[in-house]
Amino acid sequence: MTLLTSVTVRFTRLFPKEFASSVNLIRFYSDDPPYIRIDRCPGREQIGFGFSGEKDYYDRTDLPCPAVRYKKETPEIKALHEKEKGDWHKLTLEEKKKLYRSSFRLTFAEIEAPTGRYKSYFGWAMVWYAVALWLYMLFYWCKNRGLTRPSLYYENRQAQLQRLIAMKYEPVHGLSSKWDYEKDDWK
Amino acid sequence: MVTSNRKCSNTVEKTNEKAKDEARKALYEVTSVIGRQEYSISYHDPKYDEEYIKRFVDFFNRKHIDSWEIRRAIHDLVDHDSIPDPEIVCACLRACRRLNDYALAIRVLEVTKNKCGNKVKEYYPYILQEIKPTLDELGLETIEELGYDKPELAVVDVDDIH
Known part of the structure; x- marks a missing residue:
């Protein structure tokens, strides 16, 4: 426990005070330092529970609503949000796209787009198969080399x-x- | 049923046969019950559907719905192994309109398309046709009109950055 707390203290000291969103006062021991939760999305309002209640953004199709908006609230986006309160018919297509991108980083189609990662996985699998085969051949050779001794x-x-x-x-x-030299046989 | 090849006395054999008979009868009853049972996995209860739809629609139609609550309900909807009904989708879109969240409305449309799974071609046109009036009323575009049915941007994977 002491080791854990010392790690958290060191970790939190790396960050300035502005990044600490909340300070949890519940401690395991009375002399433990308070657990400081780091705000990883500064400048964004928390608008939902999200994945685990943490103020965090992620792109997932099974949990489509992250806890914060993706982009910071710049004046431009604030103006857009003000315009959003009116009739949506009056918004242009570009503004609508900007609104979407201010809230979310990726669309579902982009999240589920193929990445091509499988090629590297296949390649590495083949590399280890090759290593295994060479090892097998090495051991096979060692085994048979023993039998070649006269x-x-x-x-x-x-x-x-x-x-x-x-x-x-x-x-x-x-x-x-035990050998009988006259009979040329065992005794 | 438990059977044993071990030899045993006459009385034990008789009791065994009795037990076997009982077991046979019980099995027969069970199988007949299974044959007549009403609540199997494949059985579909329309009452349950109505309740399910009503529960969600009522939740989305609440006057003072919150941005937290609507997100929670959408997550709940995604958790279920079902395609959301057009009624639910419409109610959700209206709730988004009340909360002034255009992006969330588009995300709901994406969720409905994603929930169709392998049968997008069968169900998605029907859902679109049903929700088209509300889309026109609220001034929403379908994801095809926005061009979000295909990847628009390419982003470097987080794991590849460093």
Whole structure:
């Protein structure tokens, strides 16, 4: 908790006081600093609940009404809003479009327009497939390389044994003690 | 139904058969009930529709509707798995007129088109035809007349800026 609060304090110190929209006085401990909510949309009036009650703008088709208007209230837009209070027949098409764009950043058609992101996703997927295939080939090669060693084949191991017997390897208790040299067979 | 291949005594077998009979009867009743039931998923109650439409229309027709309330109601409308009825759309547009919010009215039209989903060609012309009088009355354009049915501006994605 102390770490969290210290992070928030540092974070809030980065911003000047004007950006703090509200100060939440509810604290976990009495000596915690107050949680300062940063106004990310300065100069805009909150006109709705929006996504989570925060004063925030976003473009989403499933929640079409964000909490604030997109553009700041400049004198030009204020004049337009005044004109909007009258008859809408008298507004020109340009003014209507400006009104829309002052409230919203994107239309639904623009939100849902294809971005072409899928190409990069496909490309990266293929890259990792390639990496996996190369790794598979590497391991396959390592595995088969072990079997190419001559000392792993049955005949060669038999020859090794024969040579050990011919050298009389461990004649008292070991290998050669169990070999009968007169019969040329195991005892 | 639970069946077991384990051998058991005569009496147990008899009781088992009884239980099986009962279970069969119960199953039969259940299936017959399902066959006659009135409230299935595919069953459509016109009464419910009327109530649903009336609830929204009444809400939008309130005299002192607030910009917060209308947005909340639109979000509520979007949450439902249904295409908004022309009556609801008209009431909502009138509420927008009372609140002097042209942009929100256009957004409502966009929402109705978006809610048609894959069946835009089937339902959207009908809705347009129904709401056309109110559009003319309030001085609203359809989204096709504004040119918002196709992307107008291209914006850099937020994730690509930095």
